[in-house]
Every structure is written in structure tokens, then in C-alpha cells.
Amino acid sequence: MTEPYKEHQIGRFQILLPANHMLDQYQKTWWRYDTALGYIAQIVFQKYPDACAIDIGANVGDSAALIRSYADAPILCIEGNPEFIEYLEHNASTIGGIEIDQCFVGNDNTIVDFERINSNGGTATIVDAVSSEAMWFIEMKSLRTILENHLDFRQTKLLKIDTDGFDFAIIQKSTSVISALRPVLYFEYDTNFKPEGEVEALEAIKALFEIGYTYFLVYENFGNYLFSITAQDLDKFIDLNICLASNRKKSGTSVIFYFDICALTEEDFDLFKQIRQTELSLVRS
Numbered sequence: 001m002t003e004p005y006k007e008h009q010i011g012r013f014q015i016l017l018p019a020n021h022m023l024d025q026y027q028k029t030w031w032r033y034d035t036a037l038g039y040i041a042q043i044v045f046q047k048y049p050d051a052c053a054i055d056i057g058a059n060v061g062d063s064a065a066l067i068r069s070y071a072d073a074p075i076l077c078i079e080g081n082p083e084f085i086e087y088l089e090h091n092a093s094t095i096g097g098i099e100i101d102q103c104f105v106g107n108d109n110t111i112v113d114f115e116r117i118n119s120n121g122g123t124a125t126i127v128d129a130v131s132s133e134a135m136w137f138i139e140m141k142s143l144r145t146i147l148e149n150h151l152d153f154r155q156t157k158l159l160k161i162d163t164d165g166f167d168f169a170i171i172q173k174s175t176s177v178i179s180a181l182r183p184v185l186y187f188e189y190d191t192n193f194k195p196e197g198e199v200e201a202l203e204a205i206k207a208l209f210e211i212g213y214t215y216f217l218v219y220e221n222f223g224n225y226l227f228s229i230t231a232q233d234l235d236k237f238i239d240l241n242i243c244l245a246s247n248r249k250k251s252g253t254s255v256i257f258y259f260d261i262c263a264l265t266e267e268d269f270d271l272f273k274q275i276r277q278t279e280l281s282l283v284r285s
Helices: 023-029 036-047 062-070 082-095 143-149 167-173 175-181 197-210 234-249 266-282
Strands: 005-010 013-018 052-056 075-078 098-101 110-113 118-120 123-125 137-141 156-161 184-189 213-220 225-229 259-265
Touching (some): 005 023, 013 062, 036 156, 036 266, 052 062, 062 075, 062 156, 082 098, 156 167, 156 175, 197 213, 197 234, 225 266
Parallel strands (some): 052 075, 156 184
Antiparallel strands (some): 118 123, 184 259, 213 225
């Protein structure tokens, strides 16, 4: 590594983080922070043992380490931020079973301006960095184009998206691919990055409804399970938006900043029941 780094244990793997990355501190304070995806992966790949995973917004490979600690599924890590790539490549070599595509997911023939990426404490958003021209940039690719270059991942059954404000756009731009793959979808639900965030969130959820996503498990930002949604009920997501807005505007000190959503189709109702039962059992163990 060319810059200061630190070590952090995730499941079976010891990975490297940039010195200013906050993941280790968050997980020391909030024990369930970014952990649910591990047992979700275990449950998914027990049903689909020959399937793969895709990690959009792979960061330094921490989610990949978590998934591979619970299941030996191959993972395609997609990450465009140059601040994370050196760490991702190093950690991928430690974890094994990982392919990397250095790009951002969006419209083909679009670019992201490096100088406008907003990075802070191990997270980064490109909400204000998508551009048509820039001196220093990296390309965007559609998920369809990415899969054309990584044919082994056409059997993906777990799709994780965590792109700090770009998740809803990725879902809407990728509905045809998601509809074909029908993976268990795990994504960040954060309405705070754009003025139109609440509208964009609901449009993404409606897009998932239209392609058959029926069951949803909701986690707050520290990793604790909140509740499930067992029908295509847009009002429940409006309630989530109200909760986030209240935290931002009315609570004084915010407690909930975003949610993580695990979304499943009708044919994976058995997985929904298993994941929910795991949560019910965890708090009693």
C-alpha cells in the first residue's frame, strides 16, 4: 500500500482499510453494522449452490469478505473510485474467488469526474460527479454491458448495491437485467443525497414491484432488523421516507440515517421466511 492503512477482521478474512476508513470503528461500536448480508448470503447459496454474487459499490472488498465468509460463491466486485481500488485488489487476492470491474454503474458512454467525487471516511458518492466531459474520469457502464464482459456471472442470485445515493438510479436503469436474473437484492435505501430522493426511492420500489419483487426485509443503518413487508405496499415505503425525513429535520440528533433493504421475488418466498426466522432467532439466542 502506498498510503497509511490498518487491518480489520471480517469473518474469516483480515482485510486492509485506508487509515481514515470508519468501518472498523462503526463495527466496534455497533456490533451488527454491515453484518446481515453474511447470513443472507449463506441462506441464498444454500438454495442456489452454483450461483454467483455481484457487489456494486464494492468499496475495499469488505462486503465480499463477508459474503465469502458464509458462502464460497464467486463475486464480481464493481468499484470505480480510485481511492478504493488498490485496497480492493489487495483484499480480493486475500479473499479469493473475486473478479473486479473498475467502473461505475450507470448509462453507457457516460463518465464520472474524479474531481467531483465526494469521499468521506471510507464512503464516496458520485451523485454530483456524473458528467459528459472531464480531464480525469472513469467510465460508467450499464449492468448489461458489465455482464457481457463477465459472462460467468449470468447466474447471479445475490445482487448487493451500496453506492451512497445512486442505488435508486441503478435499480431503475437495470430493471431488465434484474428481471432476467431475479436475484435476492440487497441495497441501501437513502433519500438524503438528492432533493428528489424520496420521489426517486418510490420510483425504484415501483420498478421492483413491476418485475415481481414482493417481499422486503428492512434494516436500520446500524444493522438491526426492523420489520418485513409482505406485499407490494407502497405506503410502507412512504412511511420509511417519513421516518428518514423526521430524523433529518425534526429529531435534533439523527438516529436513523438510511435503511438497508433485502428484496425477494415470489419464487424466493422460502428464502424470505428463512431470513426473517434467522432474525427472530438471533435476538433470543
